[in-house]
Amino acid sequence: VHEIVDVVIVGARCAGAPLAMLLARTGRRVLVLERGRIGSDKISTLYIQPPGVAHLQAWGLLDAVRATGAPELRTVTYEMSGTRISGEARWPDSMPRAYAPRRTRLDPLLAEAAVAAGADLRERSGVTGLLQDGSGRVTGVRYTTAGADGRRKECTVQAHLVVGADGMRSTVAELVGAPTTVSDPTLTCAYYTFWHGLHAGFEMYEGETGWVSSVPTSDGLVLVSAYHPQEEFDRVRHAADASYRAGIAANSPGLAERMRGATQAAPLTGFGDQRNFFRQASGPGWVLVGDAGHHKDSLPARGIGDAFLQVQLLVHHLQNCDAGDDQDRALVAFGEDRDRLLTDSYRATLLVASAQSRPQRRALLATVAADPVLTQRYFDTVAGLAPVSELYTPDLLRGLVA
Numbered sequence: 001v002h003e004i005v006d007v008v009i010v011g012a013r014c015a016g017a018p019l020a021m022l023l024a025r026t027g028r029r030v031l032v033l034e035r036g037r038i039g040s041d042k043i044s045t046l047y048i049q050p051p052g053v054a055h056l057q058a059w060g061l062l063d064a065v066r067a068t069g070a071p072e073l074r075t076v077t078y079e080m081s082g083t084r085i086s087g088e089a090r091w092p093d094s095m096p097r098a099y100a101p102r103r104t105r106l107d108p109l110l111a112e113a114a115v116a117a118g119a120d121l122r123e124r125s126g127v128t129g130l131l132q133d134g135s136g137r138v139t140g141v142r143y144t145t146a147g148a149d150g151r152r153k154e155c156t157v158q159a160h161l162v163v164g165a166d167g168m169r170s171t172v173a174e175l176v177g178a179p180t181t182v183s184d185p186t187l188t189c190a191y192y193t194f195w196h197g198l199h200a201g202f203e204m205y206e207g208e209t210g211w212v213s214s215v216p217t218s219d220g221l222v223l224v225s226a227y228h229p230q231e232e233f234d235r236v237r238h239a240a241d242a243s244y245r246a247g248i249a250a251n252s253p254g255l256a257e258r259m260r261g262a263t264q265a266a267p268l269t270g271f272g273d274q275r276n277f278f279r280q281a282s283g284p285g286w287v288l289v290g291d292a293g294h295h296k297d298s299l300p301a302r303g304i305g306d307a308f309l310q311v312q313l314l315v316h317h318l319q320n321c322d323a324g325d326d327q328d329r330a331l332v333a334f335g336e337d338r339d340r341l342l343t344d345s346y347r348a349t350l351l352v353a354s355a356q357s358r359p360q361r362r363a364l365l366a367t368v369a370a371d372p373v374l375t376q377r378y379f380d381t382v383a384g385l386a387p388v389s390e391l392y393t394p395d396l397l398r399g400l401v402a
């Protein structure tokens with residue numbers, strides 16, 4: 001006999017956990033299956049842009065985020081080839097600022113909120129297959145989990161909707177054969193670790209050979225990352241520590257100087273598979289949310305906020321719809337909205353993460369730094385408060401051509 005629920009969500013991090021929370025709050029029976037353990041770390045440079053934090057606030061989770069000890073991050077500093085701007089986006093008073101909690105704190109608090117809302121969450125439960133009816137509609141999943149005797153056992157669960165919130169290498173996307181609708185080459189590889197005793201704010205640097213950022217997080221630590229062009233991944237990974245230090249020294253010498261008195265608090269973490277794509281968002285009985293449906297280079301730090309945005313969008317589209325055709329139409333509308341809302345920032349990310357467009361960015365920053373109105377627009381755009389198109393005013397374009 002199959003277990004039967006309304007929604008099965010595969011994955012319990014930034015996409016899966018808040019979706020489970022919101023759907024459980026509407027009275028749906030929600031089962032979340034997570035292959036790993038809640039509380040395990042996740043590769044990330046942690047920075048949640050203000051629109052993402054605004055979702056946490058709307059869901060009643062901002063106090064819990066503050067309780068992780070992550071400081072509010074107001075000022076953004078951006079420096080490139082000697083041009084430096086530092087300031088804040090123009091927030092409405094009601095809008096919270098950025099935070100960068102450790103993922104070992106953020107992800108569990110999202111999972112706890114899902115359980116508190118009534119979702120059933122099972123860790124160490126990995127989805128391995130789908131249940132489908134004669135027409136090919138997805139009607140549930142197969143998964144393995146730890147039995148009472150500690151041995152792995154195979155289970156099945158039926159659901160009106162199967163959600164793949166299972167990250168960039170989504171099992172659900174693979175099992176349903178979700179087509180990739182947009183795809184671009186990988187552009188950067190990322191290395192980071194945590195520093196104790198480092199005096200730094202949220203700072204981003206771009207030099208001749210790569211990108212560096214510092215992000216204050218929980219426990220008085222500062223995460224410092226060095227990004228290199230993807231072509232260098234093979235070289236970099238064989239000398240990761242040396243490349244990390246050389247990247248910081250070359251591209252942000254001032255920060256490198258401040259790091260001299262600081263202590264490295266964790267081993268270096270590296271990632272060389274930052275894919276850029278959109279997948280078809282849904283099909284009969286299934287939908288993808290978060291990195292499973294759309295992934296882009298992490299340089300502009302948008303993945304967490306984009307996952308939250310997709311969650312809110314999906315919940316909006318699922319409101320008041322029945323299972324079956326009605327639900328399929330709602331899922332298609334979700335996918336259209338997702339693409340409409342995220343395509344601009346996807347294109348902007350590809351530009352920011354491409355070493356070839358560095359001269360263009362240098363000219364852009366020089367023009368922006370010389371004009372207070374453009375400087376303000378720049379901060380609004382980086383924070384995600386204003387669309388990228390608003391930055392490219394006639395003044396700016398004239399400055400770039402001159």
Ligand SMILES: Cc1cc2nc3c(=O)[nH]c(=O)nc-3n(C[C@H](O)[C@H](O)[C@H](O)COP(=O)(O)OP(=O)(O)OC[C@H]3O[C@@H](n4cnc5c(N)ncnc54)[C@H](O)[C@@H]3O)c2cc1C
Pocket residue numbers: 010011012013014015016033034035036042043044045046047048049125126127128165166167168170171172190271274289290291292298301302303304305307
């Ligand atoms: C180097 C790097 C730096 C980043 N920095 C930032 C940043 O500063 N700011 C930002 O906003 N974003 C950043 N991101 C992106 C951000 O981490 C992701 O966008 C975000 O974690 C996506 O959440 P998700 O829930 O969609 O997927 P994930 O976080 O990948 O979670 C998916 C979950 O699904 C589970 N799962 C997978 N397969 C199965 C299965 N078969 N069965 C059950 N469970 C399964 C996994 O165990 C995992 O827990 C960064 C990413 C990288 C790689």
